[in-house]
Amino acid sequence: MKILMPALLALAIVAPVQAAKIAMEDQSQMQPVPAAAAAASVFQPPQEQDLPADAFGQLVQDGRAIFVDTRNQAAEYVGNGMNCTNCHLDQGRKADSAPLWGAYPMYPAYRKKNNRVNSYAERIQGCFQFSMNGKAPAVDSHVINALTAYSYWLATGAPTGKALPGRLYPVVAEPKGGYDLARGEQIYAAQCAVCHGDNGQGQKSGNDYVLPPLWGKDSYNWGAGMHRINTAAGFIKHNMPLGKGGSLSDEEAWHVAAFMNSHERPQDPRLIDGSVEKTRDKYHANDGVNLYGQMVNGVMLGQGIK
CATH class of the missing domain: 1.10.760.10 (Cytochrome c-like domain)
Known part of the structure; x- marks a missing residue:
C-alpha cells in the first residue's frame, strides 16, 4: 500500500511575516459536506x-x-x-x-x-x-x-468559502472496539510493505525517495496532521493502496493507520522545555486520536528522531 503522505500548500502575496509556530489546522468550525x-x-x-x-x-x-x-x-x-x-x-x-x-x-x-x-x-x-x-x-x-x-x-472557477465535495480526507469512523496495532501490522505487511518497506523506510532511487517513508527520520514529524490516526485513516481508506482506494474496510484503515503512527519520527518542533508530557498537554491532548506521549510496547512515543 503506497501511503503517500500529508502537506497542503500555497497563498496570496502579502507583507512578509515570520513563520508561525502554530498547531496544524483542523478547520473544525467548518461544516462537513452533506x-x-x-x-x-x-x-x-x-x-x-x-x-x-x-x-x-x-x-x-x-x-x-x-x-x-x-x-x-x-x-x-x-x-x-x-x-x-x-x-x-x-x-x-x-x-x-x-x-x-x-x-x-x-x-x-x-x-x-x-x-x-x-x-x-x-x-x-x-x-x-x-x-x-x-x-x-x-x-x-x-x-x-x-x-x-x-x-x-x-481553483479556477471554484466558489470562494464553499466546502466542495472531495476537498478533504473523508472522515472514517473509528472501530467500535478501537484500533488494533497487531492487526495493523498484519495489514501493513500484506498491503503496504511492498511499496513502503518492511520498516516504513520507503524506497529510493539515488538520493530521492520514489515512495515516501512512513516513519523514521525522513518522514513527517509529530506536529504534522498525518500523525493523527483519524486523519491518516481517512487518507488511507480513500487513496491506498495506490490505485485501489476504497479496497480496505474502515476498520482496516484505522488499524494500519494506528500501526504506522505507533512508530517514532522527528520531534514536534513546538516541544516545550524538552518535555514530551508538556507538549502533549498543550498541543496533542485534544488533537484527534494520536499516540504522541503515549506508551507503546513499553516505550513512550514522542522522543523524536534527528
Whole structure:
C-alpha cells in the first residue's frame, strides 16, 4: 500500500511575516459536506493546455514543479524525504486527498488551535514546518508565491468559502472496539510493505525517495496532521493502496493507520522545555486520536528522531 503522505500548500502575496509556530489546522468550525452533496460530481480543475503563455503561466509551472519535487525545488525548506504530492495526490488534483482546488478557496480561515484567523500562506508555512519537517519560507518568497499561483490556478472557477465535495480526507469512523496495532501490522505487511518497506523506510532511487517513508527520520514529524490516526485513516481508506482506494474496510484503515503512527519520527518542533508530557498537554491532548506521549510496547512515543 503506497501511503503517500500529508502537506497542503500555497497563498496570496502579502507583507512578509515570520513563520508561525502554530498547531496544524483542523478547520473544525467548518461544516462537513452533506452526504448527498458529496455524492455529486466533484470539481474539475483546469488542464495544462489551459495555462496562459505569460508570466503567470510560468509562475504556475514553477509552483507545480515545487509541489511535485519539493525536496529538490525547495531544498532549503525541507528536512525529510517528503514532497507535497505525497499527501495531496495527482499533483494536488485528486479529490478526497486534500486537493489544492478545495483548500485555496477556504482561506482566510479561523483555526481553533491558535485561536486566530490564518492566511493561506501561513497554512503552507505550517506544512513546511511539520509535514516536511523543515522551515517555513517567507510569505513573499518565490516558493510561497509559486505554490500560491498553482493553487489559485487549480481553483479556477471554484466558489470562494464553499466546502466542495472531495476537498478533504473523508472522515472514517473509528472501530467500535478501537484500533488494533497487531492487526495493523498484519495489514501493513500484506498491503503496504511492498511499496513502503518492511520498516516504513520507503524506497529510493539515488538520493530521492520514489515512495515516501512512513516513519523514521525522513518522514513527517509529530506536529504534522498525518500523525493523527483519524486523519491518516481517512487518507488511507480513500487513496491506498495506490490505485485501489476504497479496497480496505474502515476498520482496516484505522488499524494500519494506528500501526504506522505507533512508530517514532522527528520531534514536534513546538516541544516545550524538552518535555514530551508538556507538549502533549498543550498541543496533542485534544488533537484527534494520536499516540504522541503515549506508551507503546513499553516505550513512550514522542522522543523524536534527528
